[in-house]
Amino acid sequence: MTPPATAPAFLARHGWAGARITPLAGDASFRRYFRVADRGRSAVLMDAPPDKEDSRPFLFVAQFLLANGFRAPRLLAADLDEGLLLLEDFGDRRMGPTLACEPAREEEVYAAAVDLLLALHRAPPPLELRPYDRAELLREVLLFPEWYGRAAGIDADLESYTNAWDRVWGDVLAESDQRPVLVLRDYHADNIMLLDESAGPAGLGLLDFQDALAGHRAYDLVSLLEDARRDVSPRLAAAMVDRFILGAGVDDAERFRAAFAVLGAQRNVKILGIFVRLRDRDGKRGYVDMLPRVWAHVARNLAHPALAPVRAWFDAHVPQELRAPWCR
Template sequence: MSIPTTDARSSLRLHWARATLGHATLGLQRASTDAGFRSYWRTQGSTPSRIVMDSPPDQEDVRPWLRMRDLLETGGVRVPQVLARNIDQGFLLLEDLGGPTVAQVIDANNADAHIDAAITQLIRLQSITLPADVPAFGEALLQRDAGLFEDWFIGKHLGISLDCADAERLQLVQRRLLDNALAQARVPTHRDFMLRNLMPVTDGPAVLDFQDLVQGPIAYDPVSLLRDAFLSWPEPCVSAWLAHYHARAIRAGLPVPGLAKFQRDADWCGVQRHLKILGIFARLQHRDGKPRYLADAPRFFAYLDAVVPKYRALDPLHILLERTLKPAFIRMTA
């Protein structure tokens, strides 16, 4: 398949939107972009407005997104409605869910209501029975995630080659985090269930960016929501919301452990996720030329500072952070 140039892709996208909607003078305005290769465009000149998802086939196959969308909708999860599709070209016509995400409208006054609504969608998602061929968030994926932190954040971004002692510390903690995740009950797991992937519609929020859904540890999505990659809350709020999720999950028949064990599992999943995201953000900067994501790196260090010292089993990571990684990061940003 030949790869269209940017201008050719723009022309192809506009031609498809005009032909699909039967509007010869329709315009498109960028609505948002993914950290990946998808982009979103809002129609102009017609009512109601629609969204064109552009997923270039040579870079990001749209079929996994469509399959997961259909599975989630069948399970009662609010997802974007698909109005037209051209899979070969990588275009979808979607309902327009509006401009702001929940991350842009949430504040201290409405946070409880937004978090409760998000938990409603999450519990529906976790209650779905997935087809047998949906992959598990198992050893292979967890090992890959662990490698992102070491390869991209430590090696590429900080420019550090760990000595034997630090390398052993990191490997030991990554193994403990991995074992904890593998020991948890498995449910459908979004893997990026956070406020910027939720749209504040009346029958929602609507869930976005679900194409990488897997069978994974039950604490992973709740902590992704409450220790968000782009928005932080006071730890007492996080603890209270985790307890609220836990109570609702029990009522829904989900296989959560006791509250104390669940909160520990959430803490450990959060640590594993924060390390992974630091690696992803470093890769976005150094491989993909998207430096803005690493501006949130201090948030992840703050999360780690709040959680890691609570657990003796995570002491090797605490030592690595305090002696090696945080000083190197501070030197870079000074």
């Protein structure tokens, strides 16, 4: 986590000469983050190597969120050729670590996060966003056989695997086409900052939304409640799904719950592949420690009747000993 060599000159050009640069927690991408401190002010330096990361989608979605009253980090300076962005600093009160220290606030904070989604879905998504369509859903679930399956020695039949998924996401795709919403795609406790009540909807700040698409309204709710990084109790998850259904005016609750399960399976199976890829391709070994929790999510997802074809595929091709116990 050494700052890029070009950082001091970049900061000097934008009024931060001599500022102290210290590392912040990174994410699963090639981006790195640093806190920049100077004379009582602070900002966040994002290092996104342009040969590996395109920062323009981040800036586009941030602008949309800010224009619609949500709290995304404001851009202070940028050099896209060098892959450097200087952003507003939201501080250190991430939702996950804060709730670990203040567990009594869990229901209150999750309710605020659900309410933010409800508000976000009232704003039509930008027309420029790509749809979260079949091609994208399929590309993501194929990460499981490509990375997890290969590492575990699973001889996957890709044709039957694809056919199983195609049999379960028809309703999801139909609603995504008819009433798409902005899907942030990584809306979970480590990407939500606790600010204050005057800071926009629910007093929450948003991070890591550069991969946003236009898709189904259940997706980010799944991301929030089926978190790879922390446990959410079944009671709290059920209460938050009920809160969303009521707040969104969902007219067919069972159909929505089925879509929630399908998207949960799709997302969590994708994560199984991504976390093994992070270990095997990128040398980031810590992510596989979370795989038992992700497998528990998959098991709950596959128990829903809407996932019967996918459950049958997993039962036929992925024995129990190659699931949660194997992945460490």
